[in-house]
Amino acid sequence: MFARHYKKHLSAYAHGALAPEEAARVAAHLAACAACRAEFEEVKLGIRLAESLPSVAAPAGLWEGIEAALARESNRERERAPQAKTLFPSRRRALTAAFATVLVALVAGGAWLYLRAQRPGWEVARVEGAPRVASSRIDERGRLRVGEWLETDSASRAEIAVANIGEVEVEPNTRVRLVETRLTEHRLELERGTLHARIWAPPRLFFVNTPSAVAADLGCAYTLEVDDKGRGLLHVTSGYVALETEARESIVPAGAACMTEPGAGPGTPFFEDAPEPFVEALARLDFEHDRASLDAVLAGARVKDTLTLWHLLPRVGVEERARVYERLAALAPPPDGVTREGVIGLDRPMLDAWKTNLEGNWLGESTPAIRRVWRNLWR
């Protein structure tokens, strides 16, 4: 598998119109990629065919027509010259005003088109089917500019190059918009569908807005799904992702997942290999406010599920928080300096210190159990 093909560069390569280093890359790729070699043969045939187009001589008599027209034009110029002086001033003013109006409209229209064309964008490659950018089908490659939507139907997939910091694969039935791209922030909006992101930039440069939370990259790879009702599922395969709203944040490490729901924001993260009853109970607690479900969550928690319990601390009432603390402390005792009172009182430095201490337990392998639970619950 190649990360990149050069199918759109093949004519320029054949014509010697590429920079030397780019031509060398294409040559090396052609040596290794049978698909691009086949395409290159096709392009070369097209070039040979085009080169066989014969030039055609202009018919006789054209010059005479031009000369006659030039003579007519000269006569008209001579006749118009004195008439111009007799135009009524008011009519001239009206003509001038009309001309100015048209000119302003043209300049404004041209400026709008120019600015639209200058908007920054990311390269989009078609993977299969017929993805659309701004409602237009792209061929092998296209450009997604700020404000434009990329849409895939049930048979289409695409890949987006995220500036120079990563890439996003867009699955079928997905609608995604480029919101912003600048040095300090690159942001997509996922309205529905599925994307896989691989980001190799420093944390908090790449964001994905969804209807129920924002996924902030913390140096990672992840899959984000949004259904037709705006509910989401984040599954992290490496590094960390933060799922955020103004009121709530969930830190999701590799092997873990997190559901989101409009109005509620991100739920509590959990490891994907957690037992289904644990995940179902957590979903009821998060999104149905079923306090009785806390029992099942506490009972089913393993050492690595301290990820879930730590996130629950600020999300439950004081009485329940004490129960969460007890279970959490039983699974992984708090480090020195972190007290029961401090944790029940939601002392931020203490919570962070305990989290740092717990993170060693949060290395887990993913299983598809969560996917089944999520689909059973929401689909």
Add this chain to the structure above:
Amino acid sequence: MESVVLTGEEARGEAVIEACKQGDRDAFRRLFERHKDRVYSVALYFFGGDEATASDVTQQVFLKLFTRIRQFQGEAEFTTWLYRLTTNLCVDEQRKRRRVQQFGEGFELSEPRGRRAQEESLARSEVAHSVKRAVAALKPKLRVVMLLKYFEEMSYEEIADVLGLSKGTVASRLNRGHKALARKLGHLRGALLREEREG
């Protein structure tokens, strides 16, 4: 008005343009003779072999050229200026005629009259005839870049300059044009090789 004394191709070109700016009809004629076949070829292929339209557009190109030549400051290559004018007029004319004539599959190219003997031999070539039809069936935006590339032998940069496109867009359109020709005329690969072998 005296005709210009010409020395060397480049100096001759500049001198002819300068003379045209002074209203020298002989210089106009000289400029016309130098460029008419290529302008006509572009227009003819752009309009799918419609000789009347190609003649009309060619005349319009040179009329506009002569009436505006004083505006030519030399900051752009003359050929760039000329072919920008040509392609713009082709596109304008096409818009006017769209309701009357559609491009596309099955459109037959009539045989051009000029240089009859040469054209008859070319028309006999299955490849040339098929390529004409296939080029006529290309989308106009692909057809224009192909014509500028293969009639004017323009570089990607020059085509980009004439059409106001990026070099990447030109490369992409040429790529699509080449592939469209190859897919439509793949069965001619053998005939093309035979022609190439026979010189």
